[in-house]
Amino acid sequence: xxxxxxxxxxxxxxxxxxxxxxxxxxxxxxxxxxxxxxxxxxxxxxxxxxxxxxxxxxxxxxxxxxxxxxxxxxxxxxxxxxxxxxxxxxxxxxxxxxxxxxxxxxxxxxxxxxxxxxxxxxxxxxxxxxxxxxxxxxxxxxxxxxxxxxxxxxxxxxxxxxxxxxxxxxxxxxxxxxxxxxxxxxxxxxxxxxxxxxxxxxxxxxxxxxxxxxxxxxxxxxxxxxxxxxxxxxxxxxxxxxxxxxxxxxxxxxxxxxxxxxxxxxxxxxxxxxxxxxxxxxxxxxxxxxxxxxxxxxxxxxxxxxxxxxxxxxxxxxxxxxxxxxxxxxxxxxxxxx
Numbered sequence: 001x002x003x004x005x006x007x008x009x010x011x012x013x014x015x016x017x018x019x020x021x022x023x024x025x026x027x028x029x030x031x032x033x034x035x036x037x038x039x040x041x042x043x044x045x046x047x048x049x050x051x052x053x054x055x056x057x058x059x060x061x062x063x064x065x066x067x068x069x070x071x072x073x074x075x076x077x078x079x080x081x082x083x084x085x086x087x088x089x090x091x092x093x094x095x096x097x098x099x100x101x102x103x104x105x106x107x108x109x110x111x112x113x114x115x116x117x118x119x120x121x122x123x124x125x126x127x128x129x130x131x132x133x134x135x136x137x138x139x140x141x142x143x144x145x146x147x148x149x150x151x152x153x154x155x156x157x158x159x160x161x162x163x164x165x166x167x168x169x170x171x172x173x174x175x176x177x178x179x180x181x182x183x184x185x186x187x188x189x190x191x192x193x194x195x196x197x198x199x200x201x202x203x204x205x206x207x208x209x210x211x212x213x214x215x216x217x218x219x220x221x222x223x224x225x226x227x228x229x230x231x232x233x234x235x236x237x238x239x240x241x242x243x244x245x246x247x248x249x250x251x252x253x254x255x256x257x258x259x260x261x262x263x264x265x266x267x268x269x270x271x272x273x274x275x276x277x278x279x280x281x282x283x284x285x286x287x288x289x290x291x292x293x294x295x296x297x298x299x300x301x302x303x304x305x306x307x308x309x310x311x312x313x314x315x316x317x318x319x320x321x322x323x324x325x326x327x328x329x330x331x332x333x334x335x336x337x338x
Contacts, residue, residue, distance in 0.1 A: 018043055018189070019050040019152045021094070022079070024058050024072040030218040030288065031197035031207030033082060033295075034261040039156065041083035049089040050150050050320065051079065056094045056101070056142060060135040076309055078220060081299035092316035094146065099324035103145040104138075106331050110175050111141050111167070120163055144168040147186055149324040154189040162188065179334035183327075197258060200234040203250035221296050224289045231255075231285040242274045252277070255284050262287045 020040055028037060043049050055072050063071075072093065084091050094100055116122065116137050125136060147155055147168050157165050165188050172183040199205045201216035209217060215230050222230075235251040244267045246253045253267075259280075260267040274280040302309055 015046065015048045016153045017048045017050070017151060017184075018154050018156070019147055019150055020156055021052050021054045021146060022075060024053050024055050024068065024075045025209055026071040026074045028075070028078045028082070028220040029207055029209055030220065030258070030292075033220050033292075034197050034258070036156070037079060037082045037084075038261075040079075040089075044085065044089035050092075050152070051084060051089055052092045052094050052146075052316075052320070053079075054094045054143075054146070057139055060133055060139050073303075073306065073309070076313060077299050077302040078295075080302055080309065080312060081295045082220075083295075086312050086315055090316050090319045091312065092320045093313055096313065096317035097149075097320045097324050099149055099321065099328040100142065100145050103149055103324075103328050103331060104142045106335060107141045107144050107148070107171055107175070108138060109335075110178070111144075111171050115167060115170070116140060119167070140164045140167050141171070144171050148172055148183045149327045150320070151184040151323075151327065152186045153184065155186050156189045175331070175334075179331075182331050182334045197261070198250065198254040200230055200251075200254070203235060203254045218288065220292055221299055222292075224293075227289050227292070228285045231281050231288065234281060236277045240276065242271050242277075242280060244268050244271055252280070255280055259284045259287055262291045 020036060022032065022036070040049065040051050044051075053072060053075050055068065058068055058071075076091075076093070079091065119137075119140050122137055122140075125132075143164050144167060147165075148171075155165055155168075165186070169185050172185045176182055176185070197207045199207050199216035200218070201213045207217050215233055218227055218230055234255060236255070237249055237251055239249070241249065242252060242256075243249050244253055244256055256267040256270050259265070259270055262284075274283070
């Protein structure tokens with residue numbers, strides 16, 4: 001991006017504003033790291049980047065206070081250990097910036113009930129339940145506030161979040177039309193290859209902590225022996241072919257994509273390097289273990305000094321609130337609030 005300097009009249013390169021967030025589910029798994037966090041670390045070098053833990057979104061779940069606190073600390077430590085640097089980005093907790101909830105109410109008075117009812121995740125998660133938390137219906141508006149507070153240009157989204165970003169764009173456009181130009185309408189940014197790491201036991205599904213079998217998910221903080229065991233037991237198929245074909249050979253393709261994401265080698269090129277599944281799994285295990293080793297070491301160092309982690313999050317929240325406060329006040333005045 002570029003702009004015209006009002007003082008010199010010369011063109012200059014303008015850093016794009018990008019934003020991503022993660023739920024406080026505790027330790028990261030390999031899909032989180034390769035699919036999102038590692039790209040965040042790269043993004044902070046060339047963009048004005050905002051990364052945060054959506055602890056308010058977690059309240060839509062049936063989660064105990066103790067679990068939420070523990071998971072939030074672990075998630076924050078994992079992000080810092082993975083390479084997010086407060087000097088290069090803004091890393092913070094959603095609940096520490098009160099403008100998120102304040103703007104949500106203004107946007108809820110802009111969004112429609114019908115729009116929220118059409119959200120696929122609400123229909124899926126609320127299906128068959130007699131009592132559904134109201135926050136499950138309205139949290140896409142909180143997500144919109146998360147984005148619009150920071151005048152974000154690009155938001156990396158997967159398939160499961162495209163609908164929510166579209167709601168954000170619609171609400172921002174409607175607000176601007178009704179009350180005047182207030183919000184930047186963000187664009188979606190589709191993640192590159194390697195962003196969709198699948199379950200090792202069921203390669204039709206994304207890797208997730210909620211998977212039916214723990215053998216399907218590799219935790220970033222897993223012991224190396226456990227990582228090796230899980231990859232050795234990864235589902236392949238009976239053909240014994242080393243081919244990159246997600247539709248017909250999803251298990252092998254998943255292993256190739258993991259190795260590709262870790263080593264930076266094209267997955268099609270990798271098919272030429274192995275003659276059997278044993279060789280491939282050994283290479284994947286070794287590469288993953290080495291890639292995660294420094295992260296795991298730093299993670300435990302951070303947990304041993306929670307005061308440092310608290311200071312990092314405090315500084316990030318203060319940085320975020322400076323930007324968020326300006327946007328919220330602009331929206332309040334646009335709607336006629338004194």
